[in-house]
Amino acid sequence: HEAFSAEKLMKLIEENPKAKVIAHPESEAHILKIAEFIGSTTQLLKYAQENPATEFIVGTEVGILHQMAQDVPNKTLIPLPAKEDNTCACSECHFMKVNTLEKLYNCLKNESPAVEVPEEISIEAIKPIERMLDLSK
Numbered sequence: 021h022e023a024f025s026a027e028k029l030m031k032l033i034e035e036n037p038k039a040k041v042i043a044h045p046e047s048e049a050h051i052l053k054i055a056e057f058i059g060s061t062t063q064l065l066k067y068a069q070e071n072p073a074t075e076f077i078v079g080t081e082v083g084i085l086h087q088m089a090q091d092v093p094n095k096t097l098i099p100l101p102a103k104e105d106n107t108c109a110c111s112e113c114h115f116m117k118v119n120t121l122e123k124l125y126n127c128l129k130n131e132s133p134a135v136e137v138p139e140e141i142s143i144e145a146i147k148p149i150e151r152m153l154d155l156s157k
Contacts, residue, residue, distance in 0.1 A: 024047055044060070045155060069091065
């Protein structure tokens with residue numbers, strides 16, 4: 021969510037003046053300032069389903085955008101382009117791509133690997149998680 025281009029977003033808005041800009045809260049501040057709606061993945065989908073607009077410029081991970089397109093086939097979803105690469109239309113979370121069902125299964129079964137951080141970091145780290153959970157209510 022940190023790879024979105026504000027310049028490319030402004031161009032998309034110019035080319036698609038009726039489109040609503042929606043973004044995941046993990047997007048950078050310059051994107052969130054422009055977005056008309058900010059929400060979790062579930063909230064972005066719900067917004068697109070319930071909003072009468074027919075066009076949306078969407079700032080989220082490419083896999084989510086694909087699912088959204090299946091759930092709102094009567095609406096146009098325009099992916100927000102990345103900064104550095106003109107060949108990719110959306111941001112792609114590379115860290116999510118290393119997760120597998122097998123790794124998740126082993127992690128839950130063995131309760132490992134453990135991640136240990138100093139308490140002062142964990143106190144700060146819980147804040148964005150709580151914010152995302154609050155947004156999903």
